[in-house]
Amino acid sequence: MTVIGTVGLPGSGKSEAAAVARALDIPVVTMGDVIRQECRDRGLNPTTHHGEIAKALREENGPAAVAERSLPILEDELEDAETVLVDGIRSHVEVEAFEEAFGEEFVLVSIEAPRELRAARLELRGRDAGVDDGGESLEERDERERAFGMDEAIEQADVSVDNTEDLETFHDRIEELFTEEIG
Numbered sequence: 001m002t003v004i005g006t007v008g009l010p011g012s013g014k015s016e017a018a019a020v021a022r023a024l025d026i027p028v029v030t031m032g033d034v035i036r037q038e039c040r041d042r043g044l045n046p047t048t049h050h051g052e053i054a055k056a057l058r059e060e061n062g063p064a065a066v067a068e069r070s071l072p073i074l075e076d077e078l079e080d081a082e083t084v085l086v087d088g089i090r091s092h093v094e095v096e097a098f099e100e101a102f103g104e105e106f107v108l109v110s111i112e113a114p115r116e117l118r119a120a121r122l123e124l125r126g127r128d129a130g131v132d133d134g135g136e137s138l139e140e141r142d143e144r145e146r147a148f149g150m151d152e153a154i155e156q157a158d159v160s161v162d163n164t165e166d167l168e169t170f171h172d173r174i175e176e177l178f179t180e181e182i183g
Helices: 014-023 031-041 046-061 065-078 092-105 115-125 128-133 138-148 150-155 167-182
Strands: 002-007 028-030 083-089 106-112 159-162
Touching: 002 014, 002 092, 002 150, 002 167, 014 028, 014 083, 014 106, 014 167, 028 031, 028 065, 031 046, 031 065, 031 083, 046 065, 046 138, 065 083, 065 092, 083 092, 083 167, 092 106, 092 150, 106 150, 106 167, 115 138, 138 150, 159 167
Parallel strands: 002 083, 002 106, 028 083, 106 159
Antiparallel strands: none
């Protein structure tokens, strides 16, 4: 059994790493889905309230709240899979929750890219376009993620992947990492 966690600032490539995992038939549990579901449960639009609810969940239930809500989903996936990826770890407290739950079977991968490149990627995806309709700018998103403890989580990574080249090169590197180095 292996649980691979990914950590990285917005636009760094976490979703692309998750896409590679899915292509390799590795189940993906996205921590952001927990937050999006909580937005819907509260009658709020996830597009405009994601950051607010992410913060609220942690304030109401502790800094590991999102990780703790993800654990049963991960455990269900591990019943049928040898390896599972948990996408979107945001803090050192979440890392510690996964390390406590999975011990040596948990591997944290930091995906890194400079701010300018992340901004260009998010613009291509239309992700920062939400600023006009109440969404957050990249600077606001980075600040929120860092406030959760993302920098400390990145420092705890077992493996760091530089994502500054083209998409195909990144996909190849992630596939090699998941199939030969970790899996």
